[in-house]
Amino acid sequence: MDRIVVRGNGPLSGQIPIAGAKNACLALMPATLLSDEPLTLTNAPRLSDIRTMTTLLQSLGAEVQALNEGRVLALSSHGLNNHTADYDIVRKMRASILVLGPMLARDGRAIVSLPGGCAIGARPVDLHLKALEAMGAELELRDGYVHAAAPGGLKGAVIEFPLVSVGATENALMAATLAKGTTVLRNAAREPEIVDLARCLRKMGARIEGEGTSEITIEGVDRLHGATHPVVTDRIELGTYMLAPAIAGGEVELMGGRMDLVAAFAEKLDAAGVTVTETDRGLKVARQGGPIRAVDVRTEPFPGFPTDLQAQMMALLCLAEGTSVLEETIFENRFMHAPELMRMGARIDVHGGTARVTGVQRLKGAPVMATDLRASVSLILAGLAAEGETVVSRVYHLDRGYERVEEKLGNVGAHIERVKGDG
Numbered sequence: 001m002d003r004i005v006v007r008g009n010g011p012l013s014g015q016i017p018i019a020g021a022k023n024a025c026l027a028l029m030p031a032t033l034l035s036d037e038p039l040t041l042t043n044a045p046r047l048s049d050i051r052t053m054t055t056l057l058q059s060l061g062a063e064v065q066a067l068n069e070g071r072v073l074a075l076s077s078h079g080l081n082n083h084t085a086d087y088d089i090v091r092k093m094r095a096s097i098l099v100l101g102p103m104l105a106r107d108g109r110a111i112v113s114l115p116g117g118c119a120i121g122a123r124p125v126d127l128h129l130k131a132l133e134a135m136g137a138e139l140e141l142r143d144g145y146v147h148a149a150a151p152g153g154l155k156g157a158v159i160e161f162p163l164v165s166v167g168a169t170e171n172a173l174m175a176a177t178l179a180k181g182t183t184v185l186r187n188a189a190r191e192p193e194i195v196d197l198a199r200c201l202r203k204m205g206a207r208i209e210g211e212g213t214s215e216i217t218i219e220g221v222d223r224l225h226g227a228t229h230p231v232v233t234d235r236i237e238l239g240t241y242m243l244a245p246a247i248a249g250g251e252v253e254l255m256g257g258r259m260d261l262v263a264a265f266a267e268k269l270d271a272a273g274v275t276v277t278e279t280d281r282g283l284k285v286a287r288q289g290g291p292i293r294a295v296d297v298r299t300e301p302f303p304g305f306p307t308d309l310q311a312q313m314m315a316l317l318c319l320a321e322g323t324s325v326l327e328e329t330i331f332e333n334r335f336m337h338a339p340e341l342m343r344m345g346a347r348i349d350v351h352g353g354t355a356r357v358t359g360v361q362r363l364k365g366a367p368v369m370a371t372d373l374r375a376s377v378s379l380i381l382a383g384l385a386a387e388g389e390t391v392v393s394r395v396y397h398l399d400r401g402y403e404r405v406e407e408k409l410g411n412v413g414a415h416i417e418r419v420k421g422d423g
């Protein structure tokens, strides 16, 4: 397995293009299951998670062609001939559960493996299942699979989520587009990826109002048709690369970046002593004159500070003047990067969902590894500012969500390379 080797070498300068969002694309791809007609997604990111969703959809009999070097995905569910999403694919990626709602809505049946927990938490899918049950689905859990049936079709329902779930909102939203009558989703997730999915579904003929607010209303229609849709910018890739000049110094322009996607995060950067300005091509990020300042961070559903940027923000705060308190409220076990950062000289105390980070003058390179995607990239960011060499192994986590990280950071002056071999 490959490793990423980073050598801290001072200020960065130049431009980094930001790709389409992994988490939007992973919800948009299953939307193809709602229609017989082709769905074309442009601005798709080239990531292993996208290849996993491709394999899953193909296993169901859908066609997925990657065109233009993977930037365009041409999907069609015309030949759908299997309604079972197999454990061997689903266990690799939790977003696989997003095929459940669409398959059930279109054909009245679906069998989908339960995804199981993962490194950052237990991550149950009870809210996805309850929402589908409220729409009239009959569900049975057998041998690790959800067996779902709605022989007479799904029916509109009022669904109030007890907590905000991105995935459950997406599954219910897709299912409701073909349900009979009106569905109201209350306490719905407001993430930009939800808005992007709703816009795509509307292009396919769905009748949806309220996306981006906590109440979404969907009038079911008889059928959806084909569409072409560009995947929204990846706000998590954007935020990650915004942290590169924040940590290493210098000035970097993030091409395609949008302030509305990262407003809560940019506010914390500003408080930490990092300037973010809008340009006509994206966002420009530069370190202000003085040291990095400690800031407190609490992760929350959008529009709050995203949990998917908590690990990367922690890397910055390891070098701040003073003590920062980071509170993780979304996932119960999302501080696995802390012990690895401590191996690089960071001072961090973790108690339950809270981490206290006391800034140090400098970090030192070390061999490190991570057990999830954002933890991995936080170690690369720390490596940009560390003395000596940082070697990050288990790079397959990184490849789930970052395309060519070494190329993007290398182009702005970072000393970073991918070494092929054992990891």
Ligand SMILES: CC(=O)N[C@H]1[C@@H](OP(=O)(O)OP(=O)(O)OC[C@H]2O[C@@H](n3ccc(=O)[nH]c3=O)[C@H](O)[C@@H]2O)O[C@H](CO)[C@@H](O)[C@@H]1O
Pocket: 023, 024, 026, 094, 095, 121, 122, 123, 124, 125, 126, 127, 128, 129, 163, 164, 165, 166, 167, 168, 301, 307, 308, 330, 331, 332
């Ligand atoms: C592919 C994708 O888009 N992944 C994102 C999505 O994950 P995902 O959609 O899985 O995350 P959710 O928003 O559903 O999870 C939020 C919280 O709700 C809990 N929960 C969720 C569903 C459920 O049925 N029952 C339940 O208890 C989860 O365990 C978690 O504690 O949103 C997360 C929160 O912004 C992000 O970190 C992930 O990157």
Ligand SMILES: C=C(OP(=O)(O)O)C(=O)O
Pocket: 023, 093, 094, 095, 308, 373, 374, 401
């Ligand atoms: C947690 C993440 O992804 P997933 O929900 O696919 O595990 C992430 O993108 O940081």
